[in-house]
Amino acid sequence: MKKQIMIISIILGMAVLLNSCSKKTEQVLFQEAQKALEENKFESAVKNFEQIIRYYPGSQNASTAYYNMGMVYLIHLNDQDKAENTWNRLRQKYPQFDLEKEFFGYAQKLQDEGKPELAIKLYDEILKLFPESKNKEKAFFLKGFVYSEELEDYNKAGEIYKKFIEEYPQSELKDDAEYLLENMGKEPVLEK
Secondary structure (H helix, E strand, C coil), X not given: CHHHHXXXXXXXXXXXXXXXXXXXXXXXXXXXXXXXXXXXXXXXXXXXXXXXXXXXXXXXXXXXXXXXXXXXXXXXXXXXXXXHHHHHHHHHHCCCCCXXXXXXXXXXXXXXXXXXXXXXHHHHHHHHHCCCCCCHHHHHHHHHHHHHHHCCCHHHHHHHHHHHHHHCCCCCCHHHHHHHHHHCCCCCCCCC
């Protein structure tokens, strides 16, 4: 009986040792997640981000993994609920992570890459997740700007600009919104 318990203990010990040896480093997991994203293997990327969060919760990469996982859910898997739940967990566990700043930066990057619809999605998320933010009016204005200047959807942009002017009459961007509203779709006049 003692011999059997000893053998079982050795086997369990070896299993634990093998399992701990097979755990990937957070850098390897991040590299695998990035590769999965490049190959459009979004579920695989999410699994790698989840492993970073589970095995390395105290690392700086854990907060970034939450952020990236939320972006994968929103942009690639079209699951807004999972994205928002992921970002809410991020905000709870890592309150120092500036999610709003990351959204603005990524929205600008998407605009620069010619992906205005995705930029609008992020501006909508900013408006939803940060209703008390001092940057709320900026996100609101930029959403109208993307509709007018990049998508040339003047009806939608007009609605947004009118609502912006109504809701933010003291904004520094009010004059810009009025100017853009008046001049949407007009060709610029070249000076001689």
